[in-house]
Amino acid sequence: MHTAEAHIATERPSRYLVQLCKHFDNKGRHLVHRPRAHALPDVPADQIHAEWTDSDGLIRLPWGQCTLRATPGLLRVRVEAEDRENLGRLQDLVTTHIGRFSRRDPLRVEWQPSP
Template identity: 45%
Template sequence: MLIAEADIRTERPSRYLEELREHSIEVCGHIPHRPHPHHDGTAPPQIRNVEWTDTGGTIDLVEGRCTLQAGPDSLTLRVEAADRDSLQRIQRLVTGRMQKIGKRDALQVTWRQADADHPHRARNRLLNRRQPDGLKGRFLPSLSRDAE
């Protein structure tokens, strides 16, 4: 499994998390046989499942997974995929969306390779970030095409 991570510094990480949540739910809800192409002519990602809390989320794609976590002053992204092409495609999609929604704040997404020897270390760091007590364990319902 190949892994890449990015920490996006911003004063409004929750706002961007919410915008990514709304976008992924919209993409997930598109009719599977008539997806809308992106502006560059590529097909949108095939999303299998999305799950969200008030401070994080996971987007499961056919090609891999993107995990997001909003901290006090940053939004942390983690992308996992089985091969380099899939990893780079997911990175491009997430980077493009972040640059589009963060245009006013000139958000910068800089990816780094995560520790491949310990794939759960970064995930555990994301999951163990301090959350306000009232938000721990609160999940929104999962959206899945498989459930249809």
């Protein structure tokens, strides 16, 4: 299993956690309605699962999963996949969405391999 983590400094970690999970929970439309440069496959809505609270979130996709935790001043994101290609997809997907959600006050997402 390949994993990577990002610790994203923000004054509103819970807001971004919830927004990201709600977005993925929206039946996967965001994955199939816009072709992306990294060629994400069409994913049926029943293969996407998201659950969350204000402090913790889990997003499962066919190629891996993303766990999120909001702590004061920090959004912790961990992605896991069976191979490096799918790990890169997840990292790109999360980074792109965080970038879009934080346009007014851009957040910095830097990935590190997990131990």
